[in-house]
Amino acid sequence: MLRMVGLYKTFNLGINSVCALKNINLHVKPQDFITIIGSNGAGKSTLLSVAAGVYPPDEGAIYIDGTDVTRLPEHLRASFVGRVFQDPLQGTAASMTIEENLAMAECRSKGRTLGIGVTRKKRERYRELLSLLGLGLEERLSDPVGLLSGGQRQSLTLLMASLGQPKLLLLDEHTASLDPRTAEQVLELTQTIVRKHGLTVLMVTHNLSHALTMGNRTIMLDKGEIILDICEPERGELTVDDLLGRFAQARGERLLDDRLLLAAR
Amino acid sequence: MSFNVISGSIEQGLVFAIMALGVYFSSRVLNFPDLTVDGSFPLGAAVTAALITQGWAPWMATLMALGAGLLAGASTGLLNTKLRISGMLAGILTMTGLYSVNLRVMGRSNLPLLRQPTILTRLADYIGSDLRVALIAFIVISLAVKLFLDWFLHTELGLAVRATGDNPQMIRSQGVDTDAVKVLGLSMANAMVALSGSLVAQHQGFADVGMGIGTIVTGLASVIIGEVLFRPRTVFWATTSVLFGSVVYRIAVFLALRMGFAPTDLKIVTAALVILALSAPVLQESLALPFVQGIRSLAGKREAVSTSVKDGRPL
Ligand SMILES: Nc1ncnc2c1ncn2[C@@H]1O[C@H](COP(=O)(O)OP(=O)(O)OP(=O)(O)O)[C@@H](O)[C@H]1O
Ligand SMILES: [Mg+2]
Numbered sequence: 039m040l041r042m043v044g045l046y047k048t049f050n051l052g053i054n055s056v057c058a059l060k061n062i063n064l065h066v067k068p069q070d071f072i073t074i075i076g077s078n079g080a081g082k083s084t085l086l087s088v089a090a091g092v093y094p095p096d097e098g099a100i101y102i103d104g105t106d107v108t109r110l111p112e113h114l115r116a117s118f119v120g121r122v123f124q125d126p127l128q129g130t131a132a133s134m135t136i137e138e139n140l141a142m143a144e145c146r147s148k149g150r151t152l153g154i155g156v157t158r159k160k161r162e163r164y165r166e167l168l169s170l171l172g173l174g175l176e177e178r179l180s181d182p183v184g185l186l187s188g189g190q191r192q193s194l195t196l197l198m199a200s201l202g203q204p205k206l207l208l209l210d211e212h213t214a215s216l217d218p219r220t221a222e223q224v225l226e227l228t229q230t231i232v233r234k235h236g237l238t239v240l241m242v243t244h245n246l247s248h249a250l251t252m253g254n255r256t257i258m259l260d261k262g263e264i265i266l267d268i269c270e271p272e273r274g275e276l277t278v279d280d281l282l283g284r285f286a287q288a289r290g291e292r293l294l295d296d297r298l299l300l301a302a303r
Numbered sequence: 304m305s306f307n308v309i310s311g312s313i314e315q316g317l318v319f320a321i322m323a324l325g326v327y328f329s330s331r332v333l334n335f336p337d338l339t340v341d342g343s344f345p346l347g348a349a350v351t352a353a354l355i356t357q358g359w360a361p362w363m364a365t366l367m368a369l370g371a372g373l374l375a376g377a378s379t380g381l382l383n384t385k386l387r388i389s390g391m392l393a394g395i396l397t398m399t400g401l402y403s404v405n406l407r408v409m410g411r412s413n414l415p416l417l418r419q420p421t422i423l424t425r426l427a428d429y430i431g432s433d434l435r436v437a438l439i440a441f442i443v444i445s446l447a448v449k450l451f452l453d454w455f456l457h458t459e460l461g462l463a464v465r466a467t468g469d470n471p472q473m474i475r476s477q478g479v480d481t482d483a484v485k486v487l488g489l490s491m492a493n494a495m496v497a498l499s500g501s502l503v504a505q506h507q508g509f510a511d512v513g514m515g516i517g518t519i520v521t522g523l524a525s526v527i528i529g530e531v532l533f534r535p536r537t538v539f540w541a542t543t544s545v546l547f548g549s550v551v552y553r554i555a556v557f558l559a560l561r562m563g564f565a566p567t568d569l570k571i572v573t574a575a576l577v578i579l580a581l582s583a584p585v586l587q588e589s590l591a592l593p594f595v596q597g598i599r600s601l602a603g604k605r606e607a608v609s610t611s612v613k614d615g616r617p618l
Contacts, residue, residue: 090476116478129476131469134462142462146478150459182536198477 039238040066040089040206045098047084047262058084059095060262066206071232071239071253075246075281080259082242083124086208089240091115102205117147120199120237122192122212129195132184136175139183140164140198147202167197171227189220193227200231207232209241225252246278258285310438312557316550317441318502319521321448323549324542325495326522331541332456333488334468335383338394338519340496342401343375345515347497348504349405352414355505361422365501372497373490375401380486398515405512412512421505437506444502448495449542455491456538464488465538496522517570524573525549527580 047059058081066072074082088095091112099108107115123129130139141155141164161179168176171193175186183191192212199207209228213221225248232239243249249256256273258266258281266284268276276284322344329337347368354364375397382393406412426440427433455461466474467484475481496518504510529548535541552573559572579586 111480112475113478113480116476119476121476128470129473131466131473133469134465138462138465141459142466142474142477145459145463150463150479152455152458152460155457155459155462 039068039070039103040064041101042089043099043101045085045088045095045100047081047088047093047095057262059088062098062262062264064257064264064267066238066240069236069238070255072241072255072257073249073253074240074242074257074259075244075249076259081262082259083210084262085259086121086210086240086242089206090119090121090208117149117202118205119208120146120201120204120206121208122195122199122210124211124214126188126191126195126215129198130183130191133182135180135182136168136186136194137161137164137179139194140167140201143198143201147204168194170230171197189216189224192216192220192224196224196227196231200235200237203235203237205238207237207239209239211242211244214244228252246281250276250278250281256281260285308557309554310435312553313550314437314441314506316553317445317546318437318506319499319553320445320525320546320549321502322496322499322518323522323525323545324445324448324452325492325499326519327526327542327545328452328492328495329489330523331526332465332468333485333492335485335489336391336394337376337379337489337492338391339375339379339397339401339489339493340394340519340522341515341517342398342405343372343493343496343515344500344503344518345405345510345512346371346375346401346408347500348510348514349408349414349512350497351501352416352504352510353408353410355416355419355421356414361420361425361505365422365498365505368497368501369494372494372500375497376490376493377486379493380489383489384482384485402512405515409510409512413509414511415509416505417508422502423505441502444498445546448498449546452495452542453539517573520570520573520577521552524577524580525552527577528552528555531580 042062042064045059045062046057049056049058056079060081062085074085076082087093089100091107091110091114094109099106101107102115102118121129131142134142135156137156137160141160144160145155164179165176168179173190173193175190175194178185183194186194192215196209196212212228213224216224228241229252231237239253241253243252250273254273255269256266256276257264257268266281322340326337326340329335329340350368350371351361351364354367355361359367378400379390379393379397382388382396383390386393388396423436423440424433427436430436456465463474463477463479464484464487466477467479467481467488471481474484500510500515503514525548526545527548528551529535529541529544529546532547532551533540533544535544556569556573559569560566564572
């Protein structure tokens with residue numbers, strides 16, 4: 039499904055260069071749900087951005103379903119990639135209405151015409167889709183998205199990302215800025231949507247227990263390298279403490295940052 | 304005031320409203336500070352005047368003006384997106400270049416259209432009377448442009464244009480080439496501006512190379528007046544309020560002249576008006592904050608007053 043071969047990415051070539059990705063090799067099978075962990079600055083977001091085509095890698099190649107998409111810009115890759123960002127403000131257009139945002143997401147896979155964006159038929163469909171969220175958004179189709187709370191916006195973004203059945207769903211700490219209860223709800227919604235459409239997912243999280251319980255495979259990044267890659271069924275026997283141990287072992291040193299430790303508790 | 308006086312202001316307001324709709328499109332929808340306008344407005348006038356004096360049919364000459372504006376906007380858009388020149392500077396560069404283009408097109412700095420056919424004289428011939436022809440024509444054309452814009456901004460493509468101004472990162476991840484959208488939007492905006500310039504030339508009976516000075520400020524003033532008066536929350540009402548804003552602006556200009564301002568003073572009056580409107584949130588903050596805070600603390604409320612600054616958008 040998604041294959042990354044020998045990816046390198048360095049920012050600020052020259053004096054303050056940061057090596058964000060170092061020889062990344064990853065083979066994602068259809069319907070894989072991979073959770074990605076690692077400390078701040080490990081390169082998790084960079085990995086997703088390179089997968090989405092925000093910027094090309096310096097070296098290496100990316101294949102989706104066998105097609106080389108390494109140099110394909112973000113907007114041309116969007117038809118098969120759905121994305122939810124860490125910042126709830128990033129995934130939606132605040133001045134536009136809920137239904138308009140959904141309509142824009144629906145155009146992702148089929149392209150844009152001079153047909154009216156939000157028709158009565160679409161509106162009915164959106165109402166149904168939104169009612170699945172159980173947030174009452176189906177009654178607020180013509181409200182600007184800017185009026186919604188962070189959790190509501192993130193749920194909407196998730197719904198938008200799943201429209202048109204993307205081949206690949208990229209989630210970058212999409213619950214990090216939500217309160218714990220809302221975060222749980224959005225994660226549950228994530229599971230529901232992924233199962234319903236059988237999506238292939240890369241999900242970045244700082245919560246180690248989520249990383250182990252969600253999906254079927256976990257990878258750990260450190261300083262731009264994949265230092266752990268574990269699938270079910272072996273993963274099922276792994277505990278959060280094992281994970282911390284594996285981390286220390288792989289690095290040969292204890293440089294777990296506070297955030298990683300805190301998230302483990 | 305007699306109806307004649309008022310109808311003169313309304314005529315002016317409506318014909319300039321087409322330009323203001325273009326300014327609304329670039330500044331509010333695309334969120335792009337487009338200064339091309341000061342060049343594309345006289346460009347429309349110049350192209351139309353030159354073609355009409357060469358014997359072209361007035362409606363063809365008007366259409367060509369629209370096309371010329373399209374190219375002017377595309378130039379700014381391409382400078383900005385392909386050559387990565389800042390939006391503001393890209394507009395200034397196009398505008399500066401257009402000054403020479405306009406002189407070339409006209410062959411001199413002022414081109415009269417006296418005793419030449421215009422779409423207004425043609426229309427007068429057609430309905431057999433020239434009573435309020437301009438008023439009727441400008442009502443119809445400005446409404447048509449407004450309704451076109453309303454329709455376009457609700458199409459699938461139009462939604463992408465609006466999102467490009469609102470959240471470019473988001474709409475790129477939804478599969479839109481935001482560079483292409485910017486070029487498209489700026490082209491359309493400047494086509495409207497040039498159309499307005501073309502009609503103004505045909506209305507006043509000449510094109511002048513200096514007629515574009517301050518167009519952007521006039522356009523912004525109309526947009527802002529509309530926003531202040533109507534506080535529009537949808538595209539439909541936003542464009543409606545631009546039409547009204549432009550007419551109100553012309554009436555204000557008329558009153559200012561009545562009060563004894565010289566026509567040459569109008570630019571600074573307009574500039575002052577725009578400064579006032581744009582700085583209102585900041586002024587409110589710095590002048591009224593101590594006062595407001597005093598009241599708030601008395602009332603036991605401490606909501607952030609500073610949010611108002613974020614609402615004030617540049618340009
Ligand atoms: N656009 C950029 N320009 C320069 N450096 C960047 C850029 N994006 C990321 N970096 C650098 O690359 C490294 C990896 O960043 P990345 O955002 O991928 O980390 P991350 O694993 O997502 O961290 P976090 O958990 O904090 O989100 C960091 O050192 C970061 O400073
Ligand atoms: Mg990150």
